Amino acid sequence: MDKLIAGVNVSVNEEGYMTDSSQWTKEVAAAIAAEEGIELTDKHYELIEFVRNKVANGETLTIRGIGKSGVVSAKEFYGLFPGAPLKKATKISGVPKPTSCI
Amino acid sequence: MEKEEKVPLKKILLICSKANLEDVYAALVMANGAVMEGIETKIFFTFFGLDAITKKTMNKLHTATTGNPGMRMPGGLPFPTLLGGLPGVEAGVSAMMRKQMEELDIPPVDEFLELITAGGGEIYACKLAMDMFKLTKEDLSDEVEAVITVGELYEMCDGAGTQIVFT
Numbered sequence: 613m614d615k616l617i618a619g620v621n622v623s624v625n626e627e628g629y630m631t632d633s634s635q636w637t638k639e640v641a642a643a644i645a646a647e648e649g650i651e652l653t654d655k656h657y658e659l660i661e662f663v664r665n666k667v668a669n670g671e672t673l674t675i676r677g678i679g680k681s682g683v684v685s686a687k688e689f690y691g692l693f694p695g696a697p698l699k700k701a702t703k704i705s706g707v708p709k710p711t712s713c714i
Numbered sequence: 715m716e717k718e719e720k721v722p723l724k725k726i727l728l729i730c731s732k733a734n735l736e737d738v739y740a741a742l743v744m745a746n747g748a749v750m751e752g753i754e755t756k757i758f759f760t761f762f763g764l765d766a767i768t769k770k771t772m773n774k775l776h777t778a779t780t781g782n783p784g785m786r787m788p789g790g791l792p793f794p795t796l797l798g799g800l801p802g803v804e805a806g807v808s809a810m811m812r813k814q815m816e817e818l819d820i821p822p823v824d825e826f827l828e829l830i831t832a833g834g835g836e837i838y839a840c841k842l843a844m845d846m847f848k849l850t851k852e853d854l855s856d857e858v859e860a861v862i863t864v865g866e867l868y869e870m871c872d873g874a875g876t877q878i879v880f881t
Contacts, residue, residue, distance in 0.1 A: 674819050675750060676829060687832035695752035697833075713747055714820055 618643035629702070629709050633664070636706030645704045648693075652704070656692055659683050660705045667707040673698060674712050724875035725754040727867070731880070733765035735777040735808055739815070741881040742766075742826045749833035757830070758867055760840035764847060767839060767855045772823040776808040827857040838862050 614621045615628070618639040623631045628644070630636060641660060645652045652660075662683050666673055675698055679686030693700040698710050726748045730741035741757055748755040765771040779785055779798030785807075787793050797803060812822070821829060827837060836859045844850070844861055851861055871878060 672819065675746075675833070676819055676821055676825075679829065679832070685832070686829050690833045696750060698750055712819075713743060714818075 627703075627709065630706040631708075633667070633706050636664070640706065641704050644706075648700050648704065650693060650700065650704070653692075655684065655688075656704075659689070659692065659701065663701055663705040664707060667702075667705070672712050673702065673710045674714050676714065721875045723748075723753055723877060725871070725873060725877070726756070727871055727876070727878045728755075728757045729878065729880045730757060730759050730763035730766060731761040733762035733771070733775060735775040735811060737881060738763065738766040738775055738823065739820070742823070742830070743820070744879070744881070745835055746826065746830050746833075749830055749835040755830070755833075755835040756838060756870060757835070758838045758840060758862075760843045761846075764839060764843055764849060764854075766823055767827065767837060767858050768849065768853050769855055770853070772827075772855060775823065776804050777811055779804040779807050824855060824857075827855055831857045831859075838867065840864070 613624060613626070615624045616622075618637070620635070620637070620640060622635045622640055625631055628647075630640075638657065641657075642652050645656070650656070659678070659681075662678070662681050663673065666677070671677075675686055675689065678684065678689050678698075684692065689697050689701075693704075698712070702708065702710055726745075728741045728745050730738060732738070741763075745755050745757045759767050765775060779793065780795050782798070785793035785798065798807075816822075820826075831837065837855070837857050839854055839858055839861045841861050841863050851858070854861075
């Protein structure tokens with residue numbers, strides 16, 4: 613289905629995850645983040661770039677992996693995306709919901 | 715008809731009383747998963763489960779190679795109990811399991827505890843078991859929040875949407 617985000621029609625699934633990663637822009641990210649109650653900072657964008665690259669390379673995302681990314685520590689990651697960081701970060705990064713258990 | 719109201723899980727307490735690699739990891743994976751979902755998470759380690767938060771033993775946990783019907787040889791054949799009892803077999807099998815977990819990005823116990831507390835999860839040790847095994851707080855991982863009694867444990871389990879799970 614399509615959803616109007618930041619003035620653009622973006623295709624998303626029923627949980628609000630973007631289904632076409634190429635439609636992602638910084639503005640779309642900021643709008644999704646706002647819905648989650650997060651205001652994006654440079655650090656967020658740095659992490660989003662890391663997440664998008666990881667997924668583009670077909671790698672599995674885990675909190676441990678992000679903690680070792682050199683971008684943020686696991687603790688900082690929880691701070692940037694409070695609550696459910698991996699779910700929120702992927703949603704804002706325009707990539708599928710992670711299937712990892714760890 | 716009565717209307718059913720769904721109360722989402724808000725808080726979970728996991729109790730780990732065993733030192734087997736698989737029992738400890740079941741508790742850690744479930745705790746970490748809850749933290750990842752934004753659920754308030756506490757783990758209470760008691761009895762042999764204390765091995766998982768004791769600095770000396772935490773990264774050397776074993777899986778039982780005898781009396782464990784789930785044990786298989788690589789390839790899927792049953793693992794003979796007699797073989798499991800030979801010196802070094804349990805250590806070897808356990809090391810192999812740890813290696814396989816590492817390949818799946820499952821961290822060693824010390825790092826797993828750090829990951830859980832980084833997300834706001836809390837680790838507790840049972841006072842009675844500590845006294846029994848003559849352990850002090852200094853023997854435990856720095857990630858352990860406190861040594862507490864059963865009463866204090868239950869006090870922390872208040873509120874709707876709280877579940878206690880004994881692994």
